[in-house]
Amino acid sequence: MKRRLILVLSVVLALSLFLSACGDSKQPQEEVNQPVDSEQEVSQETDKPQVPQVLKYGTDAEPGGLDPHTISAASSIRIFKQIYNTLIDVDDDMNYIPELAKSWEQPDDITYIFYLREGVKFHNGREMTADDVKYSFERVLDPDTAAIGVSYYDKIDTMEILDDYTIKFTLKEPFAPFMGNLTSLYGAIVPKEFVEEHENLMVEACGTGPFKLQEWVPDNRVVLVKNEDYFEEGQPKLDAIEYYVMTDESARLAALRTGNVHLIKLPAASLPLVEGNPDINVLPFQTNDYSYLGFNLTLDKFKDVKVRQAISYALDRQEIIDTVYDGEATISGFVTPAMGRWAIDYASKDLYKQNIEKAKQLLADAGYPNGFETTIAVGLFDDIRNIGEVIQKQLEAIGIKAEIQNLETGQYIDAWSNKGHEMMVGRNGAGTDPNRSVAFFFSTTGSANVWGYSNPRVDELCEMGMVTIDEKEREAVYNEAQELVLEDSPNLFMSSHMDYFFSRKEMKNFTPSTFNSEDFSKVVIE
């Protein structure tokens, strides 16, 4: 009898839950004309209600931890970029601009002196000094931290605190990318006592940035609130930023249409869906990413440069751009057009022009007159998968039968790092300094050179690029390196695509740019 009672009770409970929910679901109609819905919203009574300065941003992925020194995921950087600062920053013309350092000088090739802003406060209220700068780089270089940016800063020999607001870095040898590397959040300035108290910075955060962390509900939202003591006068304008994880594209768009969020990012394919919608603005910006087709150079068929060049001639890069990005991408090399003067003109190169005859000839010369069978590994992003499909189709023309291997995230990364592939489509960020674009990916010891590529002259140029401080000379060095890599074709490069912010018309003063796509410092909600 008791069991029966429990059964009945549980059914009643479940029923009541359902009924109450049903009753609730009728509410939506009432809200039709009140799109921004939140308990913090102003009451109807005030005649001219002040719009809450809260930016609601529907993001595509959950952050993977908030430690700027150990996390490289874009979903995390987006958030801790608002929390932490670096010594210096870079503008869209790739000039260095002050951030925590108000000025700097370089007495010789290996010495850098930074003069810090005074009165900059961490979110815990303590003033930031040269001591924190020293601690932050020590933390990065400590193997126990397992920080990512070790290679960015391991040329630092000593750090000397000249006074509270002055710090002198002495390098082991001249290292031209040093300034560029300082703009990376891998070198964010963190407060010592906070790190020690929390052991790490994965779920807690305390920086000097315009916003401080208030709440992180996993797989749902991160809430940042205004740092009242932010060093830039009058910034930020917003009282809070709320990041909502919405992995589904159509859900993001629906939430934007109904005004539940102010800002989302979507690929070019979604552009027609908001055309003519007066409530939504589209804000395009050029990314610094490029897509590539990589070869496993330890395999016989790809050892021969003729085969790689043949494949380059077989590709129609514009068709890839038209099909995958709806035309909204630029033909690119591994130094992207966004990097301005550093990039050579790839589009005009012979290797970038489809030439099936020449491709067949080269293949025949290499001993594959009838082509061969191979595989193309793809994964991670839809555009990578789609590029793989177009390439596969284009290669049929020269007799190469490529089978697509669509890999799960873990498998894909594994295949990338362990040469578990024949050909592979991927996407890289070119970085803020050509040293990154060239040496990191294509020098023999470059840690992202997973292809087995080695060209002594390229290595030599990478060495020169690191120690050449004169900008014009550096440019010449990297131009030569680019020409060589292009000719050797260890990777074939496709395009650098556009990204799109879709924003509500209520969100004002937001202009995304390549190197600072999420600068919300001037944003207001009307």
Place this chain on the structure above:
Amino acid sequence: MRAYIIRRFLTLIPILIGISLSIFLIMQLIPGDVVSGMLGIEANPELRANLEKKLGLDRPLHEQYLSWIGNAVKGDFGKSFRTDKEIFPEILSRFKITFQLTVMAAVISWIIAIPLGIISALKRNTIIDGIVRFIALLGVSVPNFAFATLSILFLSKVFKYYPPVGYAGLFADPAKNLKIMILPAIILGAIMSGSIMRMTRSSLLEVMRQDFIKTIRAKGASEKVVLFVHALKNALIPIITLIGMQIGSLLGGTVVTEQIFSIPGLGQMVLTGINQRDFPVVQGSILFIAFVYVVINIIVDILYTYIDPRITFKVGR
């Protein structure tokens, strides 16, 4: 009966040991590891070694397993490799959300499916039966992502409605919580109802043709009594089996719906854990899901005897 229940619960122990061992081994065997995932493109031997040491991955396998299972027994599932958060409290808080969604979806599906299934069986091979069966097939052949995407599209374009974005707990803010949960629950429930409807129909038909029903009919019982008192009760066993399995699979299988509606449930946690090869998260949450699943099935088995007293379970001597 009591002995049976105790014995069933005792079988939990080997099952959980089996799961923990196999999940541990599988995580080792599948390609990809957390270090590559975390470092991504930045990986180099030095960074790998640093990180492996930091995460304790440089220890021998058996040591890793024993220390994990030893702590797990004490309710300590360790910390996430990625976020360094305590896993067990996280699992519990995620489970509450998924559980609520599952219960709501299940109730909705029963309300839709069982009456329709009965009608369909009674009106066998009529137009009504045809329509009901067709709807049921829609439920099983339309994947939930399609259904969810369509609903979102429809609501946002026609009614300019989208559920509130930030998640709120059932007890923290019931109204907001239900607003968030009702749509995904209806979608999951509607899809679940397809198979329950089919099962109700066919097992009711199966029972109706059996001798004892004929006997009862012959004895002059009214059709209502035949149906609701005798037939339905006997038809329930396969239905309950199916419901038990569906609830079990929903616990880990609401991922797509959770993702589309940004509900921070257990399914998302497991999937993210698998993608990132976050071993402790995957191991802990699967162990937990397995535990809940097995318990649900024990309850289902016990329900059999409750519904059909003729069924007795042999108790091992």
Place this chain on the structure above:
Amino acid sequence: MDWFKTLIKEIAKVIKGLLKDKVGRIGLIGVLIVIVLALGAPMIATHDVTEMFAKSKLKPPSGDFLFGTDDFGRDVFSRIIFGARVSLKVGIISVGISATSGFILGILAGYYEGKTDGIIMGIMDVLFAFPSILLALFIVSVLGPNLTNTMIAIGIVSTPVFTRTVRASVISVKSMEYITSAKSIGLSSIRIILKHVAPNILAPFTVQATLALSSAILTEASLSFLGLGIQPPNPSWGSMLSDSRKYMELAPWLAIAPSAFIIGTILSFNLLGDSLRDVLDPKFKL
């Protein structure tokens, strides 16, 4: 060769029975149509399934492209026709694997109970509790990624469902009088199972099988990014449907075409299954 003749006769009788039944006729015709589509794909298809018409991306159905084009500018109609091959194969074979093993395991567990039951259901619980994606990943890494292993993976993943259903039915049938009496007159266990128990669980079993068929067709797609399943650009209904998700608003035909074919196929199999059950089991005449 006597048994062979009897078999042919029996099959002929079943088919005759099916054709007599209205439901069976519709089901049989539907299934035949799908099989013909799959076999005759090269003749029926109007375009090359991988050919990309860059100028005609996401075009709605027209005379040239009967079901419109997808995001690569490929002909959806031809892809549907060729997709039938993969989807049918995956559906039938993987359900065959899981139904057979589930049937045997379920009968063993339900009939013998005790230790056998404990062990079998224990293994099933372990299997069921694992996220299918993890099991599939495991199977890929052990067996390697190809279509056959996809079918094995799906087959293994859905075995517990069958086992549970069959076991539950066996338990409920077992307590019925005629089984008890069969036992009391000394019939051997195997014979009891084959003669009395098996026909009785046919109903929930066919339902489960048709349900599993659709989920197998859909699961194939979700495994394609593990390197399992059919790899792009080759089409399958499941993968076409899951690719359509992004274009639900822009190009709804991408979702409608594969859905309609999946539903049509499942419906046909379903009707066929129901009718088959009636024909096979003469008791089942209300």
